[in-house]
Amino acid sequence: MATPPELPPGGRRRPARPGQPSTPPELAAAHYDHVAATIRAIVEHVQAVWSQLTAQAIEAALLGEAGAQIAAAAVAGQASVAQAAQAYIAAQMAAQGGLSLARAALLPRMVPSAFTGFAPGGGPLESLLYLPAIGVRRRLAAGLPPEEAMIGGLVDMTMYTSTAIADAARAADQTAMAVHPQCVAYVRVVRLPACARCIILSGQMYTRSEGFLRHPNCDCQTLPLREHEWPGVFTPQQLFDQLDKEQQQRVFGVDGARAIRAGSDLGQVVNARRGMDTxxxxxxxxxxxxxxxxxxxxxxxxxxxxxxxxxxxxxxxxxxxxxxxxxxxxxxxxxxxxxxxxxxxxxxxxxxxxxxxxxxxx
Incomplete structure (x- = not known):
């Protein structure tokens, strides 16, 4: 069996308390929806640009105007989710009995543009968004038809852009938590569909400065806490139980899903950490x-x-x-x-x- 999920350095992951409501808090759900809607809008724009490209000229296209349009869209998406972070954290703290929104407005201000233009891991976003061209060329060299090579390249491009935007959102949220003096922790909020690595971390609480475990295409978000208390978010087992048998097998594998249904611990079945770029x-x-x-x-x-x-x-x-x-x-x-x-x-x-x-x- 896989080892339990690895924690960030100094991590203090805590199990959820039983009997809590299973619906995510309204503010967190709205913030989650904003980030998801932003990603969808940017992905749709990327798909529209990509549909005009050809496999034979993909490198020149991504080094030219098409690449500029895709990069500009991704940066706009990063700026949008970063812009929303401080208001979201302030609203959560106010709802939990902390500083009013008026007093929170006097705290240090975040700079949304500081979270734009770079990829997960710190590299330049433009370099990341050129990689699909290399992928298309490799697929062609392997003998795939141009149409299939371009479909694979589009999958790569949408993964890179959506991950870059989601990472910017999480980094901005965590920065806003550091700015707000009453925020002490955060809870990981997971929505289905989700992968096995995310499901087993649903509802886990971390101190505000602990790293956020994520992977490419991860869309999990944070729920900030004023006190070390559990809100009503889905536990891993609750998420697992919401999946039908076919979905369970697709996410956890046939044997893994069977083991979980037989009573195995989800954290023992799934290895949630694959490492991030440094x-x-x-x-x-x-x-x-x-x-x-x-x-x-x-x-x-x-x-x-x-x-x-x-x-x-x-x-x-x-x-x-x-x-x-x-x-x-x-x-x-x-x-x-x-x-x-x-x-x-x-x-x-x-x-x-x-x-x-x-x-x-x-």
Missing amino acids: VHIYGRTLQATHEGATRRSVYGRSRAAAGDRTARFAGQRYGQATSMRYYRSTQSPRLMPEEIFRLADGDRDEELRLLRRYGYIV
């Missing part, structure tokens, strides 16, 4: 990015004010060489929000300091 900087494994780190960006200006040096560079944008007018920080890579929370180790003041330094809040 980068290696200064001999340490960190999640960081140089996206949004130019001299003209919010982060770049903050580093210049701190005396950081910048280096001139010529880059690529949608396959076209940029001019030499751009400068990039040479001393400080831009840490991702989840890495900031890990390094701060639960110290809220340190979290806010690092979030300001790297341009996520002002």
Whole structure:
């Protein structure tokens, strides 16, 4: 059997209390719907652009105007979900008896654009969105017809764009939790359809700064908590019981579903952690990015004010060489929000300091 799901460093996952209502709280459901609707809209736009492309010219298309349209749509989606995060967290805290929305408006403000333009793991979003072209070329080389190669490329592209938007939403939510002084924890909210790895984590509670376990195409969201109490979210077993036998077998496998129905623990049947991409900087494994780190960006200006040096560079944008007018920080890579929370180790003041330094809040 698979090992139990791996936890983030310092994780303190807690089991749900029995007898709680099974309907997600209204605010969390509305936020979940907003993120899901944003992803659907962007995916539909990507499909419309992709339908005009051909396998023979896919590389040129994604390096040109078509690639620019897809990237711009993905960035717009990231900005939309990030923009909604602070209002969502503030509303949840107010509903739980915390600060009023008027008082919450006086807290440090998030910068939605700080969550746009990069892929999960910190790489440039544009580079990620070029990978489907490579996938199409590989499928053609393997002998697939052009139509099938393009269908596979579209599947890749929709997965990359939807994952990038969902990750931006979760990072923004967690940043908003750090900004709000009364938020102490969050619960993972899972909706069907979902994979086995997510189902077994449904309803689990983590401290606000703990990393969010996710995978490509994961659409799970967070429910912030003012106190260490369980709200009414689905437990893993409740989600499993909602699936019919065929769905259970598709999600957990024939043998896995049978074992769960026989009484096996879901966490013993499913390995929920497959690892997320990281980068290696200064001999340490960190999640960081140089996206949004130019001299003209919010982060770049903050580093210049701190005396950081910048280096001139010529880059690529949608396959076209940029001019030499751009400068990039040479001393400080831009840490991702989840890495900031890990390094701060639960110290809220340190979290806010690092979030300001790297341009996520002002």
